[in-house]
Amino acid sequence: MAEVTETTAASSSEGKKPAVPETKRLWSDEVDDEEVQPSATEEKAVSELNVDALAIDENTKVNKFLDEPEDSRIQAVTTGDTPYTSASTFEDLNLSPELLKGLYVEMKFQKPSKIQAISLPMIMTPPYKDLIAQAHNGSGKTTCFVLGMLSRVDPQLQRPQALCICPTRELSIQNMEVLRKMGKYTGISSECAVPIESRNNDRSKSRPPISAQVVIGTPGTIKRLMSQKKLGVTDMKVLVFDEADHMLAKDGFQDDSLRIMKDIQRFNSHCQVLLFSATFDETVKNFVSKVVKDYNQLFVKKEDLSLESLKQYKVILPDELAKIGVVKDRILELGENIGQIIIFVNTKRSASMLHTSLVDLGYEVTTIHGALNLEDRDKIVKEFKDGLTQVLISTDVLARGFDQQQVNLVINYDLPVKYENQSEPHYEVYLHRIGRAGRFGRKGAVFNFIMTDHDLMIMRKIESYFNSPVAEIPSWGSEEGFKVALKEAGLL
DNA sequence: AAAAAAC
Structure with missing residues (x-):
């Protein structure tokens, strides 16, 4: 089991400078390690991204590109000057000792998966940009946003600070189970906002406002709790859409999702929005890129999506x-x-x-x-x-x-x-x-x-x-x- | 004409 290093900070990394020690490797270093010529890499990055029509804003610069042949290729596009360091270990992420313990002891994880290594620094480094992330089925997307939520919560503040919306009740419950397991030693509180026993709705009116720090649930229930002022959004730091393409599709939950997003942003313009899914078809991809503003993105080509196994x-x-x-x-x-x-x-x-x-x-x-x-x-x-x-x-x-x-x-x-x-x-x-x-x-x-x-x-x-x-x-x-x-x- | 969510 890996030791917690002395430099590991408390779980709230709010307001901290992006930690990029020289000892850590940037993605560009990894490319060098693989003896790919920098110029060739750059060319490839631009052409592949153009071909795949990733709906990049004109002011978006491709400043990082990752291509590891042994793995399915993930294309990373970041905006602005914030440097991100791919995390080869969980220690690289400045997590609290309690959270690290959850990862190693409860989850039995050893090191971040590919998508985790790339996305977690993007999620956890100020200025906390929005993220659109596509990754394979079963590659560990849930860990990305669950860890993202847990790491951004201020443990001292007993108010909702992270919200995750899922398309089904079953998925909400499953994600909540992961969150509770991973966050077992952190003391972070959580609540699942999904429909309960039908026709028993007087209970919802008399219930006290949610004080849980992380809330996971389905759109209808979340919307209701928000309109009833049972779910405060003033301290919301992270808003996650799991299965984001479906959550933002016209024939999915687009209306609900936009409503929730706008209601949060009205009080809280700097709430980080994270969109995760294994699929983003062209229509949704274009729509989504208009919904979030200054965002980083990770994409996989559709041919690379079906697992060889x-x-x-x-x-x-x-x-x-x-x-x-x-x-x-x-x-x-x-x-x-x-x-x-x-x-x-x-x-x-x-x-x-x-x-x-x-x-x-x-x-x-x-x-x-x-x-x-x-x-x-x-x-x-x-x-x-x-x-x-x-x-x-x-x-x-x-x-x-x-x-x-x-x-x-x-x-x-x-x-x-x-x-x-x-x-x-x-x-x-x-x-x-x-x-x-x-x-x-x-x-x-x-x-x-x-x-x-x-x-x-x-x-x-x-x-x-x-x-x-x-x-x-x-x-x-x-x-x-x-x-x-x-x-x-x-x-x- | 459909799955889901939920008013």
Whole structure:
């Protein structure tokens, strides 16, 4: 275990100068270490960034660029003159001893992941610029913003200072669990602002204002608490949007998110805004860059997003009955020892139908979607996380962010398509769904069910979009192809 | 015609 150095400061680094000792290496040094010629690097930085149309303001300068071939490439664009030092250890970050202890003892982390090494200094160095950060599924994004929130809280001040908004109740709860674990020794207080037992809403009116220092929750509840003056924003230092592309999309939570952001900024213009997601499509990317002003950004090319450890397959089958048959005979029978499985469907109805069919056939599966009551949702997620259930049928309520390391297989029982145009795949949802398997570089497999020519067309578009061919399992009717696939994926 | 959130 690493020792806490004597130079480690108290947890609040508010008002401190950016710490950049000469002994620490800048990113440009890393580039030198890799014997890349500086001029070539610079050229590459500019051209790649132009090609990818990162929506950079005209006054934005590309002054740092990071390119490590062994890792998926992350493009960093910073504005202004603030130098950022990539953190090779958590000690580099001037965290409080309590927070470091949480990272090592509770989280069992040894050193920052790639995205953490780059983003954490950007988050924690004054003047605390806004950040748009894209990183792979399962690469440790949550740690970035949770640590960011914890490190910026003034422990002496018993008021809300950091707020994180998530698209679902489940994700809010999961993020809160991470925060409490990581912050265990800091004494920092926290509250989860998500809907509770419906129809019991008199409780919310009589409740005292939130004094917790960190609040995590869903847009509706946060909005309500703010309008009821139960959630003060005057001391808010950090505002995080998890799954930010969805939170700021027109068909997502754009209105709520903007409202919350503006309400905070009205009282508190210097509240730092952090946007995290594995995906930012062009529309959202352009919109987002208008919402935040002076910001740093981290991006990954879409071809680099699908993890190599994840094997994708397509299964061509004739009808609904065959779909159910494949789940039953190929997945559930073969997959008994391959870890946990999530089956994604497009509608609540589809979820219920598949659930009933499989239960009628005598299989133990559980199902989650937004029409269930909150208690049941909590119970089903908890059972799955505790490993008590193996197979979970889900709508896109769990498509994003859901972190269960034992999930090795994801099935797209229905392919994700855009609601406004059914002949367009929903690329972002596809990526998020498959990212539920193979967390943090583990092995994993994805089976895509193809029933119609339309499905096939959707699948082809997905393959070409991510530039990753998806192997076909030769015959849905025989076991062999599935065995080979699962072996190839390292699961059998 | 949809998932979710919640008034």
